[in-house]
Amino acid sequence: MAFIDEVYCELFAGRGGNGMASFRREKYVEFGGPWGGNGGHGGSIYFIGDEGKQTLADLRYKKHIRADQGEHGKSKGMHGKNAEHTYIRVPLGTIVYDEKKTRFIGEVTHHEEKLLVAKGGKGGRGNIDLKTHRNPAPNMAEKGDPGEHVKIHVELKVLADVGLIGFPSVGKSTLISRLSNARPKIASYPFTTLSPNLGMVEVEDRSFVLADLPGLVENAHQGFGLGIRFLKHIERCRVFIHVLDASSDDPGKDYQSIRKELEAYDPSLLDRPEIIVLNKIDLCEERVPEIDILQDDDVIAISALKKTGLDVLVHHVLDVLDRAPAPTTEQQNDDHKTYVLEHKTTDFVIEKKDEIFHLSGDKLKLLFERTDFTKDEAIRRFARQLRHMGVDEALRKEGAKHGDIVKIFDFEFEFLDG
Numbered sequence: 311m312a313f314i315d316e317v318y319c320e321l322f323a324g325r326g327g328n329g330m331a332s333f334r335r336e337k338y339v340e341f342g343g344p345w346g347g348n349g350g351h352g353g354s355i356y357f358i359g360d361e362g363k364q365t366l367a368d369l370r371y372k373k374h375i376r377a378d379q380g381e382h383g384k385s386k387g388m389h390g391k392n393a394e395h396t397y398i399r400v401p402l403g404t405i406v407y408d409e410k411k412t413r414f415i416g417e418v419t420h421h422e423e424k425l426l427v428a429k430g431g432k433g434g435r436g437n438i439d440l441k442t443h444r445n446p447a448p449n450m451a452e453k454g455d456p457g458e459h460v461k462i463h464v465e466l467k468v469l470a471d472v473g474l475i476g477f478p479s480v481g482k483s484t485l486i487s488r489l490s491n492a493r494p495k496i497a498s499y500p501f502t503t504l505s506p507n508l509g510m511v512e513v514e515d516r517s518f519v520l521a522d523l524p525g526l527v528e529n530a531h532q533g534f535g536l537g538i539r540f541l542k543h544i545e546r547c548r549v550f551i552h553v554l555d556a557s558s559d560d561p562g563k564d565y566q567s568i569r570k571e572l573e574a575y576d577p578s579l580l581d582r583p584e585i586i587v588l589n590k591i592d593l594c595e596e597r598v599p600e601i602d603i604l605q606d607d608d609v610i611a612i613s614a615l616k617k618t619g620l621d622v623l624v625h626h627v628l629d630v631l632d633r634a635p636a637p638t639t640e641q642q643n644d645d646h647k648t649y650v651l652e653h654k655t656t657d658f659v660i661e662k663k664d665e666i667f668h669l670s671g672d673k674l675k676l677l678f679e680r681t682d683f684t685k686d687e688a689i690r691r692f693a694r695q696l697r698h699m700g701v702d703e704a705l706r707k708e709g710a711k712h713g714d715i716v717k718i719f720d721f722e723f724e725f726l727d728g
């Protein structure tokens with residue numbers, strides 16, 4: 311399956327069911343009272359973390375995701391059923407933004423973690439629930455609230471404990487296939503691996519997630535080789551295994567080149583705990599003592615092909631992981647706090663165009679959606695709600711006079727003042 315790490319989609323949460331307006335009409339009940347039940351809530355859409363998923367490919371073919379509507383309220387005081395929520399399984403490290411990427415909505419970092427992306431509408435109240443002292447028998451009910459409709463940009467930044475980095479063909483894929491259940495393609499030509507692969511490494515009673523990443527080359531940060539398209543997947547590995555090829559002309563120089571690339575992309579990557587591995591040691595056993603970089607105690611010599619040195623390596627990885635800082639996630643990123651603040655809801659807005667007063671706004675829209683405009687009583691209630699919100703007063707301030715036209719979404723009203 312293709313590796314997809316960016317998709318756009320549109321979500322429609324379910325509308326709440328309408329409340330019911332009905333009356334009790336039984337033989338032995340002396341006074342029939344309101345008897346209409348509430349509508350059920352509309353279904354929400356959640357993303358849910360799945361450690362078995364590696365890409366956003368599933369979402370690519372689900373451009374529109376819809377959740378079910380709540381059931382309408384019924385007579386005899388029966389409430390409509392709430393709709394089931396819709397769950398979309400996504401890989402760990404899935405980040406959700408609004409369409410223009412100006413607002414951070416959330417991120418899924420754990421298996422089975424749920425992220426609410428589009429909330430279902432509340433069910434409308436039936437006339438049992440709407441009765442008050444002043445109006446003990448309302449002949450109307452609320453309509454269900456619309457479900458949230460959102461257009462989102464979804465991005466995957468692989469979340470793994472350990473990431474394999476290094477030049478192409480140094481043996482990263484061979485190593486992950488030896489240590490884990492992952493079975494990536496292995497070949498002697500460069501750029502065999504075109505996208506990240508995750509594998510679970512089990513060591514006695516512990517385990518960690520290892521990511522095999524596409525090979526880096528000099529100037530990757532400027533778009534050479536596979537470029538920075540995959541550098542972002544390195545960002546969130548807690549520990550790096552930097553793989554060097556022992557049969558290369560100068561493994562020490564290779565090491566420095568890759569470090570330079572990391573630095574050019576993001577200097578903080580240089581501080582990430584790192585384990586240096588010299589692979590293909592089977593090809594040049596006699597050379598080992600000469601290789602500069604091996605003078606450093608921290609280098610572990612292995613042969614992924616012949617499976618030598620792997621036990622020492624995995625135990626060392628566990629030690630380093632114990633000391634490594636927690637993974638970086640978007641939630642900890644301060645920049646996003648401002649995104650969240652930008653998401654304001656408005657009560658109402660008045661605009662005057664061609665002698666007509668146009669009303670809009672989030673809260674107003676909700677009250678409007680709840681109103682059943684076929685019922686006089688419901689319309690009167692809506693007018694009362696607007697007055698409480700201060701709409702009448704604001705209209706007066708804007709110069710509205712008795713008899714002027716006020717337009718709320720598709721409906722036109724006459725402004726009745728005094």
Ligand SMILES: Nc1nc2c(ncn2[C@@H]2O[C@H](COP(=O)(O)OP(=O)(O)OP(=O)(O)O)[C@@H](O)[C@H]2O)c(=O)[nH]1
Pocket residue numbers: 477478479480481482483484485495496497498499500501502503504523524525526589590591592593612613614615616
């Ligand atoms: N002799 C020897 N060959 C190895 C060893 N490890 C890997 N190779 C060979 O090196 C070649 C490249 O191996 P890969 O595992 O595909 O390398 P890679 O680092 O994943 O390469 P890219 O995906 O292109 O970045 C293959 O022909 C492997 O068989 C080793 O320990 N010894």
Ligand SMILES: [Mg+2]
Pocket residue numbers: 482483484494495496502503522
């Ligand atoms: Mg590979």
